[in-house]
Amino acid sequence: MAGQTDSEYGVGHWSQQDNSESDKQSGIYNDTMKALMEQAAVTSEGEANPHGFVAGIDWWSMYNWYVNHSQWIQTMGLMHMDREQEKDVAELLRNDYGRLAEQTR
Incomplete structure (x- = not known):
């Protein structure tokens, strides 16, 4: 393929249990x-970009989760373990998805 970009969100950073990061x-979401x-x-x-490529972004984890084999909390989710408290990135994603869905109908 002449032009292709592949990326996996979250390779470098998780939010941490206390949301300290x-x-x-x-920032990683915004840059990606x-x-x-x-x-x-x-x-x-x-607007149509005639020189652009089909692009997609997918957030694959809704919630943080417990990792049993090493007993820690994986914190890439859009929401905390309580499944009630959203992280800041959830609003960013919701706004971007909503805007793009509305503009491309």
Whole structure:
């Protein structure tokens, strides 16, 4: 393929149980989304980009979860273990998904 971008969100940072690194988690999301949108077939304003590529972003973990084999909390989720408290990145994702879905109908 002539142009292809692959990325996996969260490789470098989790939010931590106490949310102490949620700003870093949000920063990685923002940087990843920006990089994808720069090459996408549709701009972040919903305009066609004839030189763009089909791009997608998927957040694969809704909640933090307990890792039994090493007894720690995996903190990549959009929500904390209580399944009630959202992280900052959840609002970013909801806003971006909503805006893009509305603009590309």
